Amino acid sequence: MMTEWKALMTILNDMSAAVEGASPAPRPMRRKHVSDRLTEVRSTADWDRPEAAYGQIVHIAEDPETCHLPVDVGGRLAEALSEISPNYRGREALMVEHAQVLFAQVDGHETFDDTLFESLYVDERFSRFHDGRSARRLPTPFETVVETCRRLRDARAVRDALSGLPMSGILAGSASYGQFYNVRGWHSTQDASDLDMVVVVDNADVLAEVADRLRGVAGIDRNSVDNLRQRTNPFCRLYDDDQTAFSHKLVMWNHTPDLMMPLTRRQTSYLLSVHFLTRPVLDFVLVSASAKLTRDATGAKRTVRDYRDTTTGRKDHQRTFAGRGHPMGLETEDAAAGHLRHSRIYFIDDRDAYCPGLLQNILLPRPEILWDDLQVRDELAKFRSKVMSRLRYERHQRPHELLQLSLSHPRRDYFAPHIVREIDTDSSSG
Known part of the structure; x- marks a missing residue:
C-alpha cells in the first residue's frame, strides 16, 4: 500500500503543484482556557463516557510496565465516541475541538492551542504500542478522532457534490468499521487511512459528470480528478460490460490547507478510494439472480474485473466463516489509461465453505448508506439475508467449529471491538 501511495503521489506532484481555488491558509489557534469551553462541550453532547474511557486508557499508557494496550479499553473509547458523534454531524470540526478540550481537562492542562493539538496528535505516551499484527503503530486517541472526523466531513462533501444525480453512496472501509479506533493520519513510516466509498450509478454515462462535480469538493486534488475524468471515456467505450467495476483513487488535502488541522501539521493528505459500480455490476456482485449462495445455484466461484488507475502487489486474501x-x-493486465484486475466475487472451497471476495467484503458486513437515490438499501438487505442463510447452513454442516460473519473479513482485526460484537450478535441470531 505504501508503494502504491508513493507512486500515485509522485505522478500527481509531477503533473502540477498548483491547486485552483485553494482555501485560505489556516491561522494559528490562539491559546484558550479549558474552563471557558467546558459548559459548551457538556451541553452539546454527553461526554461522560468518552472522558472516563480516555482517562482509563491514558492511565494504562503511562504505566512503564505496560507492554500493550488492551483492545477492549481502546474499543470502549471508540464506542463512546461513536455514540456521541451524531451530535456533531455536519460539525465535525467542533467535535475535534471539543475532544481536545476534554482530553486537555483529563490530562490536567489549563489551556489548549495548536501546540497542544500537535502534542495530543503524536502523543508520545502511545509511541511504543503497536497493533499486535504488524509493525504499524497504533493511532493515538486524539489522532483517530481528528482523522475520523476529517473523513466523515469529506464523505458528506462528496455526497453533497453528487446530489441530484441518479446514484447511491456507501461509506466503507476503516471510516465505517474503524471509526475513532483505527483511522490514522500520515506518518513518515506509514500511509494514512484511505476514505473508502462505493458509489452505485444508474449507468456509466454519468461518470463524466461525476468527475466534473467532484472538482468542487474542498481539498480534492484537481489533477487526480482530471485523471478520473480522462478515464471515464475508455471505460464507457471499452470496459463497461456489466461485469466490470471502475475504481479510482483521488488525493485529498495534498496542496490545500485543511482548516481542521493546525499549521504545525504539514502533511495532511490521504486517499479517497472510490469504487463505482453500475447497477448491473452491483447485481452481479450481490448475486441478485439467485436466492441462494450454493454451488448448485451459482457455481463455485464468480469473477469480476476492476478497471483501476493503480496496480497493487497485494494478494486477494479471502477467508471462510x-x-x-x-x-x-x-x-x-494493462488497459487504456489504467489497469484491469481480475478478482473473485466469492469462492466456495473444497470443504464447501463460502469465502466472500473483495467487493462483497466492502459491502459487508456493515455498510453505511450516505444517500440512496437508486434504492440499493433493499438489495443490500437481501444479500445479507442470503449470506446469513449460507452461514446457518455451514453451522449445521460443521457444528463444532466457531463460524462467524466477522471472521470472513480479511480486515477483521482492524474492526473496532463493538463493531465485531454487533456483527457477530446479528449473525448469531440471523
Missing part, C-alpha cells in the same frame, strides 16, 4: 484463509494471486 471459520477464518481460514485462501490467498490468491490477482491477475492484472
